[in-house]
Amino acid sequence: MSAKLLHKEKWSEFTGRLSGKNLWAPAVQGEVKKFVPVAEGETVSLEGGNTTVPPKALIFPQTETLYRFSRGEEEPEPPAIDEEMVLLGVRPCDARAMALVEKLFRWDFDDPYYLKRRELTTLIGLACNEPEINCFCPSVGGSPASTEGLDILMTDLGESYLLEVLTDKGKAIAGAVEDLLEEAPAEALKQKEKLAEEALAGIKWSVDPEGIPEALPQLWEDPLWERVSAPCLGCGICTYLCPTCYCFDIQDEVEGSAGRRCRSWDSCMFAEYTVHTSGHNPRPSRRERTRNRINHKYSYFVDKFGEIACVGCGRCSSLCPVNIDLIDILRQVKAAQ
């Protein structure tokens, strides 16, 4: 690992150079902040909080073609996934989420679409110096300066960015802009440590997950599920915009004699997600569906992969139109124990 310094006067040249490498960075479009392609020479601003749409959307697109087929042709044709991509300004929580989701996409069967895209993507992270209201990453094993899943972690030091190069992919990026970087002095690393500590201290919410994975199955019939799900609209906001949610549907779309089989994000909060062909639904109401969402993240995933499938980004709480707040639910779980 090496540490470099990038002076901000060189920022536009830095991003300009990277823009030739299929660079994506956060931008505000209307009310929504999301990763958008950076055109050559375009400037990038990393001001403000995290994106509304997590960068998972680039590795695991909302809709993607699994393969195309046409009548008479024997072999279905999967699309080529071969384009490298650089994401700039990924928050540590979202990078951790990718590392978590990768466990699922590697479980027994490798998912070629996800894994290929993930392999072709370089993640340049940005440490959160100013956490947002609903951030709680330290409660679930993250931190505002976590490096997990990242290839480079940048920290805004005011006049300059500190770039900690973490992987070979990171090295390749740093190498391509070597002339813009200088060795980071020891003070820069100290300053980064201080900023990271301050950021950690600035996080408002916390919940100790100790005991939650074990408690959840015991609370199956607890009235808390009725209570927390009563206001739920049953929409897909909390799951679609969650960086660790990965459920999908597969549908065929046909036009004329050709078609495609594609997968699209799905949500366990939708009624038809589990409905059997017979009409029977093992999760007939929002109560069971909410219970599944929380159990999946805080118990089932732990059972399977040893980690909580939540990175504490706070999106579900911030974006829920009826203020269903994950921290509030977790506290109720703890209280009901």
Add this chain to the structure above:
Amino acid sequence: MKNYENPYIPHTATIEDTWYETAGDRCIKTFKVVLDDPAVRESWSHRPGQCAMIGLLGVGESMISISSSPTEKGYLRFSVLQAGKVTSALHQLEAGDKITVRGPYGNSFPVDDWKGKEILTVGGGIGQAPLRPIVEYVKANLSDYAGLTTIYGARTSEDLCFKGEFGEMEKIDGVCCHLSVDIEEEGWPHYVGFVPSLLMEVNPSPENTIAITCGPPIMIRFVLENLKKLNFADEQIYTTLENRMKCGIGKCGRCNAGSLYVCKDGPVFSYAALKDVPEAFA
């Protein structure tokens, strides 16, 4: 960059023969299919209880239990209940038509662990489809097992699957067959009543026996109750689960019962493993 194998791309197979098991709105049609690619056909190996995603490009896929036993070589059998979009499209097909197949998926009946035991299957309706491979497997390897008893019922005799196979079975030494229909009908020589009651009539001994049940949820519930009454231990009882599925390989998320994915951790579960899984019988 690594080149991953693509588990979503199915094999093509040709329907060699097809026939109706039952008639009516929700009829059951059996497809005997042969995988087209000789290399795939050669390397294909499944165990009793496993499933496969079968489908049609442009329509979709459905997880169907492989109703042939690995001892039946060279082809695969699927018995499909006409219910939704994919299964209705499959029902339109005849011999010579193509379908897609990927799999085999899921776990299987632990037939090796059961060697030396008496095998009891208790099925209802289409639930006999996942039981058929175990019946066929035990039949073909009867010397490894203490015996085979099959209890199978449906609403009417018209609704029974694999009707032609039971008569032959009865003739085999060490194999018992008990059939039932829910409603009295003319000329029916066997039991009239529900499968759980027939189970009590047959009154199997739990000693050195494994009971496997599959059928409509309500039947399974009462069969489990009755097996307990007959002093079967939880570890001696097996069932298969089904839930809505899309990928079949543990990714798409929807088929879980508690932390178990039916597509990968199932479909075969012992009652001991299932009884504390909250959504198992939801």
Add this chain to the structure above:
Amino acid sequence: MDLDKLRKTAAEIVSRDDVKYLIGWRRGTFGYRVSPHFVRDAAGADELIFSPLCISNLANYLTLVEKLPVPRGQEPDTRKVALMVKGCDSRAVAQLLAEKGIKREEVVVVGLPCPGMIDRKLLAEKYPETEQAAEIRWRGEDFVLVDGEEETVIPRAEVLAEKCRLCRHPNPVLSDVTVGEPVEPWAAAEDSGVAEIMAKNAEERWAYWEEQFSKCIRCYSCKNACPLCYCEDCILDRLDPIWVNRSVNFSENTAFHLARAFHLAGRCIECGECERVCPAGIPLGKLNRMLAQTVREEYEFEPGLDPEAEPFQASYKPDDPEEFIL
């Protein structure tokens, strides 16, 4: 707002044998958030609030609640649901009654005359949200943000929600109990948003909506928050045939939004929930108001005012305009 009176009234209602629960609002968990509050006993009534942040329409819960099969040996629960409604919300109830989506004896309507609500996003732009749940009250024409001893007056014009600027019915159109005095309706502003779109030619309009619908992530929050989107067998959930594919692109998104808009023509009561809950910032309120305005002007019909009225889409008059028939 006399909160004591509100809570006392609610406590009395939920104590009745024939009432299952009451739906109102409570303070949220942070910032300017407010959450729907399901009051199941008298004690729960203490958390009820009615403030300028109670913008959400709770009438959707009347139809959102799943009708689960009654377990064998149990009687179905036929108790009433009590619901707090502002003027706009009450129109949803009236429209549901007119469509026979609900029955009058199933609900207890608690009417709350409404002086106007705050658009949380406008508020947060000027007065950033914090982790504390804020308290906001009405004062005269304006709003006041209360933080202990400190009070900040927020001018009405700065943060009043768009639907409230356009409001023609601030007082509930029906109720069983009313808490608070009727408010004097204010002069509804001209719908500049709709006017702006109407001024565009067909091509420009298409371009505008193409840009908007392209943003949709198909989370269906608009559909689920809408009190009048309650079909048990929704065309959008149909799998065979599939009318709208799950894949997210302009074409499918447009099919979804236009199907919804047309199904709401003459039924939308302009509560603005679709637009409020949209995480993508699609101006769905504008879309539905365009149709509402056409229905109002061309057919002289306004839904959700009379629970006995014949539903617009089920009525025909020989002199109905038919310019749209080519």
